Amino acid sequence: MPLKTQLRAKHSQVFRLGQVVTLLQMTATELDEHLAAEAQENPILVLRQRRAAGMSATDVLEMTAVAQPNSLYDHVFRELAGLLGQGGLMEKLITALIAELEPSGWLGRTPAAIAESLQLNEELVDAALRVVQKRIDPAGLFARDLKDCLRLQLEDRDAMTAEMELVLDHLPALERGGPSALAKATELSSDSVQECLALLRRLDPKPGNAFVVDPTLTREPDVRITPSGDGWDIEFLSSWQGGVEITQLPRGGRASEANEALAKARALKHALDMRVSALKGVVGEIVERQGAYFRLGDRALAPMTLSEIARETGFHLSTVSRILNGLLIEGPNGIVLARTLFTGTASAQATQSKPQVQARIRALLAEEDLRKPLSDRRLTAILQSEGIAVSRRVVSNYRQDIGIHPAAKRRLRA
Known part of the structure; x- marks a missing residue:
């Protein structure tokens, strides 16, 4: 084989290996974004998208109910249990607000956007939001933005003055030019501005960060399992679950460009097939070993190591580790970070986790x-x-x- 051909083949192998490693480390959301970007650049690639199901109010309540203890979402669910228990429209509104809560403690969407998705008047969402903001502790949770977050905390401390209102209204001036620009914009004295800023520095701009970070509620799961007789049905939740297809390049293009696009498309499809195969093998083995856990909870979590999964599936330990990078599995008892299912025995002699x-x-x-x-x-x-x-x-x-x-x-x- 000529040296040039050997080098080209070697380069192609390295490229495909790099694609496999990259895709193995992606979450479902990251994979969707990557494939969409590749398809936009490569006219040969065609993506087949799976229709995503919407999240019902019951789904959100179950999600918050199984949140990690001491997490923001566990705290919020408990604090607002009384309002949720009223049922009807109040439950619908509170559920929608909880669904939009970000780890920072702020709302991810405006009340107007939430109202539109619920097909309700914005005034109703605003009214429910005011109730939640006054009921919830610590103050500042469910804020619309930074100004709203600081305002809620100041009101909670009875520290909202006319001067402070002016400072909050002109916070962008502080970013642009510092305290002097803020004093000029508010027409307050430098001493008054400094006093206001001293108080603002004692507030928490992101009160949600004080809670345990719960990754199971910051994004959609990658895998969903449902009981099926004595076993499980496993669904992989990338919206591009249908995979990728390679089509013909439109006529009139240059042969070199067509060949390059075809090579990249084939490499991506090969990497995606390998990711799917590895993911199915590893997740299938995990679910088989931890079936009792998914049905009964922590008391049934069996000891399990990465090495055992690698040995049973035939994949290298590093491949198993990459597959589990941020992988979320949704089961009958909620969403769990796959890595938390790996635990040794309580002692060298024990067989329990x-x-x-x-x-x-x-x-x-x-x-x-x-x-x-x-x-x-x-x-x-x-x-x-x-x-x-x-x-x-x-x-x-x-x-x-x-x-x-x-x-x-x-x-x-x-």
């Missing part, structure tokens, strides 16, 4: 007599009698992790 042991500890303590609370030593003995080989130190750490006080403090609170 950490979540399983924690769930058992939680169950034992929920039934204890608070006049004689179970000590960590007694918990250890009970667990060991049940065949769970853990030490007292492990039990103590797990008890602390799930937020339960020592026996002495529980006795005092009884």
Whole structure:
């Protein structure tokens, strides 16, 4: 084979490998964006899009109900449970507002846009938003923008003055020219501006960031599984799930350009097929191993490692790791980050995972007599009698992790 041909073949192999690695690391959303961009540049590529289903009010409520403990969405759902419990139009409005809440604590869309999607008057959405903003804590959540967020916090502190109102109205001047420009725009003295800015610096412009970050609620899942008899139906949720097709280039084009476009299209299709094959294999193995978890929750989470999945599927460990990069799986109990399903045993001798042991500890303590609370030593003995080989130190750490006080403090609170 001539050297030039060898180099061309080698270059083609490296290009295809790079495509595979790139696609393996993408989430469903990122894959959609990448394929759309490639199709726009390459006239040979044709995408077949899957129709996306809308999210109902029930979907949103279930999503918030299973949010990670101490996350922003878990907090909001609990704070607004009373309003949601009213049902009817109020439930519909509050649900829509929760669905638009971003991790920062701000709304992702304006009340006008929300009203349009609900086919309701904007005044109704504004009224519901005012109720939510006054009910929710900390102040500043569900803000429309930065100005609204700061205003809500100032009102909560009874610190909204005429001077502060002027400062908030002219915040863009601060960005453009600093305090002096702000003083000129508001016609306030420098001292007044500095006092207002000192107070504003003590506020939190993104109150949602104070909560545990819950990636399962920041975007759509990549995979959805539903029970099917004793097994599961697995759906992969890229909107381009139909895949890509390679068509003919319009006549009149240059042969070199056509060949280059065809090579890139084939490389992309090959990489996409490999991604789909790897994704199906890895997710299928995970679902098979963790079927009990998807039905019953943390107490049924089985020990599982990346190496085990790699060995069973035949993929390299690095490939499995790339596939799991940010992968979200939606099951009957909500959305979970795939990597959180990988956990070792509670100890070298135990066969149970950490979540399983924690769930058992939680169950034992929920039934204890608070006049004689179970000590960590007694918990250890009970667990060991049940065949769970853990030490007292492990039990103590797990008890602390799930937020339960020592026996002495529980006795005092009884």
